[in-house]
Amino acid sequence: MTADEVARVLGVSQSTISRAFTATASISDEMRTRVMATAAELGYQPNVIARSLMTRRTNIVAIVLPNLTDPFYAVILDELTQRLQPRGCQTLLFVPTPGQEVDEILPTLLQYQVDGIIITSATVSSSMARACAKRETPVVLLNRYVPGLEIHAVSCDNVAGGRQMAEFLLGQHHRRPAFVTGQLRASTSMDRQSGFVARLKEDGVECLIEQGGDHTYQAGFDAALRLMRQSNPPDAIFFASDIMAFGGMDALRRNGFIIPDHVSIAGFNGVPMAAWASYDLTTIRHPFSQMADAALELLGFGDAEVASSPTTRLIHGELMDRGSTMSRSPELKRVRG
Amino acid sequence: MTADEVARVLGVSQSTISRAFTATASISDEMRTRVMATAAELGYQPNVIARSLMTRRTNIVAIVLPNLTDPFYAVILDELTQRLQPRGCQTLLFVPTPGQEVDEILPTLLQYQVDGIIITSATVSSSMARACAKRETPVVLLNRYVPGLEIHAVSCDNVAGGRQMAEFLLGQHHRRPAFVTGQLRASTSMDRQSGFVARLKEDGVECLIEQGGDHTYQAGFDAALRLMRQSNPPDAIFFASDIMAFGGMDALRRNGFIIPDHVSIAGFNGVPMAAWASYDLTTIRHPFSQMADAALELLGFGDAEVASSPTTRLIHGELMDRGSTMSRSPELKRVRG
DNA sequence: TGACTAAATGCATTCGTATGCATTGTTGAC
DNA sequence: GTCAACAATGCATACGAATGCATTTAGTCA
Numbered sequence: 001m002t003a004d005e006v007a008r009v010l011g012v013s014q015s016t017i018s019r020a021f022t023a024t025a026s027i028s029d030e031m032r033t034r035v036m037a038t039a040a041e042l043g044y045q046p047n048v049i050a051r052s053l054m055t056r057r058t059n060i061v062a063i064v065l066p067n068l069t070d071p072f073y074a075v076i077l078d079e080l081t082q083r084l085q086p087r088g089c090q091t092l093l094f095v096p097t098p099g100q101e102v103d104e105i106l107p108t109l110l111q112y113q114v115d116g117i118i119i120t121s122a123t124v125s126s127s128m129a130r131a132c133a134k135r136e137t138p139v140v141l142l143n144r145y146v147p148g149l150e151i152h153a154v155s156c157d158n159v160a161g162g163r164q165m166a167e168f169l170l171g172q173h174h175r176r177p178a179f180v181t182g183q184l185r186a187s188t189s190m191d192r193q194s195g196f197v198a199r200l201k202e203d204g205v206e207c208l209i210e211q212g213g214d215h216t217y218q219a220g221f222d223a224a225l226r227l228m229r230q231s232n233p234p235d236a237i238f239f240a241s242d243i244m245a246f247g248g249m250d251a252l253r254r255n256g257f258i259i260p261d262h263v264s265i266a267g268f269n270g271v272p273m274a275a276w277a278s279y280d281l282t283t284i285r286h287p288f289s290q291m292a293d294a295a296l297e298l299l300g301f302g303d304a305e306v307a308s309s310p311t312t313r314l315i316h317g318e319l320m321d322r323g324s325t326m327s328r329s330p331e332l333k334r335v336r337g
Numbered sequence: 338m339t340a341d342e343v344a345r346v347l348g349v350s351q352s353t354i355s356r357a358f359t360a361t362a363s364i365s366d367e368m369r370t371r372v373m374a375t376a377a378e379l380g381y382q383p384n385v386i387a388r389s390l391m392t393r394r395t396n397i398v399a400i401v402l403p404n405l406t407d408p409f410y411a412v413i414l415d416e417l418t419q420r421l422q423p424r425g426c427q428t429l430l431f432v433p434t435p436g437q438e439v440d441e442i443l444p445t446l447l448q449y450q451v452d453g454i455i456i457t458s459a460t461v462s463s464s465m466a467r468a469c470a471k472r473e474t475p476v477v478l479l480n481r482y483v484p485g486l487e488i489h490a491v492s493c494d495n496v497a498g499g500r501q502m503a504e505f506l507l508g509q510h511h512r513r514p515a516f517v518t519g520q521l522r523a524s525t526s527m528d529r530q531s532g533f534v535a536r537l538k539e540d541g542v543e544c545l546i547e548q549g550g551d552h553t554y555q556a557g558f559d560a561a562l563r564l565m566r567q568s569n570p571p572d573a574i575f576f577a578s579d580i581m582a583f584g585g586m587d588a589l590r591r592n593g594f595i596i597p598d599h600v601s602i603a604g605f606n607g608v609p610m611a612a613w614a615s616y617d618l619t620t621i622r623h624p625f626s627q628m629a630d631a632a633l634e635l636l637g638f639g640d641a642e643v644a645s646s647p648t649t650r651l652i653h654g655e656l657m658d659r660g661s662t663m664s665r666s667p668e669l670k671r672v673r674g
Numbered sequence: 675t676g677a678c679t680a681a682a683t684g685c686a687t688t689c690g691t692a693t694g695c696a697t698t699g700t701t702g703a704c
Numbered sequence: 705g706t707c708a709a710c711a712a713t714g715c716a717t718a719c720g721a722a723t724g725c726a727t728t729t730a731g732t733c734a
Contacts (some may be wrong), residue, residue, distance in 0.1 A: 002690055013714050025693090028712060043468060048448045049395065050690035052386050053719045060429070068415040069609065071408065078405040081432050086682055090449065091430040092397070095418050111385045131380060136505065217613065250614035273404065276554065278588035278615045339720055350684045355721055362723090365682060387720035390689045 001044045010038050019261040020047050030267030052113060062092045062114040064102060066121050070243050071271040072286075076120060076142065079292035087301060088117070096122075103128050110135060116299040118142050121188065126150065133204060138306070141296045142291065144187060145312045152298040157314040158188050158268075162195025162238075163283040164319050165266055168282075169236050170203050173328040174264060178208035178234035180223045182215045182241055182247070183265070189215075189240040192268055193204050196238060206236050212244055228252060228263065235263060235328055242267035242274050245281055249324065264325035270317065280323035287315045338381045358383050363501055364561045367508040389450065398636070399429045399451040401439060404460050407552060407580050413457060413479065416629035424638060426452070433459075440465050447472060453636040454477050458525065475636045475643070479628065481524060482649045489635040495525050495605075496653040498621040499532025500602055501656050506620075507540050510665040511573040511601060515545035517560045517585070519577035526552075526642075529605055533575060546570050549581055557581030558588040561672050565589060565600065572600060572665055579604035579611050582618055588663065591608040599663035602658050607654065617660035624652045630666065 003017040010016075012031070019025035020035035039045075052058045061084055065073045081091045092114060096105055102122045109117055110132065117132065120142040124132075129151045130138045138152070145153035169177055179196055182189035189212075197207045210227050212219040220239055224247070227234055239245040245267030249259055259265050267274060270285025295300075296311045300306045340354040347353075349368075356362035357372035376382075389395045398421055402410045418428045429451060433442055439459045446454055447469065454469065459480045461469075466488045469476045475489070481540025482490035506514055515535055519526035526549075534544045547564050549556040557576055561584070564571055577583035582604030586596055596602055605609060630639075631650045637643045 014691075015693080015714065016712090018690095019713085022692080026710095031712080043471070045444055045448050047450060047690050049386055049389050049450045050719090051692070053390060053690080053721095054692040056719080057389040058386065068411045068418075071411075074405045074408075074411050077430075078432070081405075081430060082434075085432070085434070090445075093414075093418060093430045095415070095422070097419070097422070107382055108427075111382050113384060113386050134380070194709060217609075246613070246615075254614045270555075276583070277591045280582075333690075341720075351721075352684065352723080353682090355723085356683085359722080363682060368682080384720055387689090388722070390691095390720080391722040393689080660701095 006044045058113050060090050060092050060114045060115045062109045064094045064119045072269045138299045140295045142295050150310050153312045154294045156286045156317045158191035159195035159316045162192040163199040166196045166199030174236040176234045177236040179212045180212045180239045215241045217247035220247030225249045226249030238266045242269040242271045260326040282322045282325040284317040343381045395450050397427050397429050397451045399446040401431045401456045409606045444566045477632045477635045487647050490649040491631040493623045493654045495528035496532035498537040498654045499529040503533045503536030506573050513571045515571035517547045517549045517576045552578045554584035557584030561585030561588045575603045578596040579606040579608045597663040619659045619662040620656040
């Protein structure tokens, strides 16, 4: 069913059908009503593919996520789609397979003529960034930023988050903290670590560094055991992400450790699960809502003008003080054993 | 950058450019190589929107999910996209807002000329099903089926799953089981309940029914407390879904109950989290992988011919016997107190 | 060598909609 | 009553690629 057929039935031109479906077009109310009635009757719906060819807008935004198993990305995807749908935009989802680079899949996304691309927790080469700029397809990195790269970015301030957590754990009199890394080259993990370590150092406190490997439950599980089984175990473990902390807590409890009595546990992300009673995890909560707003604004979907020059928005996270950490002050120690 | 421009640079026709990008087209190897080289140099990529207009294939599959916060849907989405991407298909995601019916959003999806639609945990009206059939857009319901509706469906056998769980809990000598429902009208929840209750009845065991309200952590949390605070509490609680069971377990533990000593807990879905040490939840595991395979096959993405008549595939789940349930045999009871 | 076949390429049209321009009809102001 | 301004509509074309058909070229066989 095409606009042509509807036009024939009504004895008008195809242009009139098209105008009836265009809010700003010049068409009489009566004609629009008639067209709509006939269209509904015949089951006509404009073909947005054909429309896109003319308007050069697809109303599709591509979102690239490294995986769907980490609840962190589920939250991000949720926040983004909830904002896009009211604007008449659809979400084209892309999950690179483990070995796949984002650079490889970007051409595919561009082929789809998407109106914008949001890339989470990954970066792109400068040549690919230029290719997108040339096509005027806006790209925003979410949860990653690369200084000097010609591209918009929105991220939680990971360095500041690391510092906040250090400050908090120092305030609770921890003297032997550990940090468990995520992926080695991930700036998110590295930034959290550097902020954390730097702030500890200011108080003359050393930090154990344990390689997690990747942001998974299992990685956290294994790392926690390695840390606690060494001769001089930490009194607090700060994991690069919540999901690793969950793994760590489960590993320790299964092996007889009491949290937070034997060791304090902290995470980073602030996923909803972190508030669940089983974990009750002290963490730095990402400003999910603000991050989604900022990402869409930089994509050009906001009301404000978009700065043409690449902009990086760093947003502060919020420390959630929960039950997985406790003060190591001498008084409390005596009470809790 | 269009095929026309590449053609001009090479001094050939636009048809030749198109043929170079079509595997089956008649074109010399030498010419294809030249075209590809020039295309790469100029940064030309075929516009799949324009292509779709001619080929009537978009290589886009729409997936409708009720939410992203339940890990169950994250797993489903993950399984589906991982199968679609190697086939050159993209995933167009749609998450209806709470009040929104799937019937309302289907027209939007059809406008995008998607090659197929997968609808999870919801159904469509028969008139809408007919509209899709008319357009020859295949539709598959996933995790829901409606007998008599002219539409393909793939679902875990919920009645059988309920029976399996009843059988298992009876085998563990539970005599006062309870079932916590999900959404009232959801067939998934009702079927699990009916299978569960029917099998219990065969052994003359009554079942408490507690209304959960919806498939959320909080609903499970509240329902568990209501159940255990009554004068004659159950010795086992079977929740309509894993996420509700997690809420239930957290609620009970926070209130001093020991699981499974005081009460056995079981769920349904078999999400990865159910295997985590904190919950170690006995559950019926959905055959996620088989379900995804079946859904894509019915969409016409498999190797086999698709039956033209609407087909319902019911796949059996697998009972995962874990630590959240324990035998109530007299001997054990004495040991564990 | 000539005719016949197959491969390679160009030409022209098509997919379904949007839109600039021309045309017609209507209204209002002087 | 006349003319301007504007609203409403039709006509024709464009968007970018795919493809049926016609044409050319090369290759094959008798």
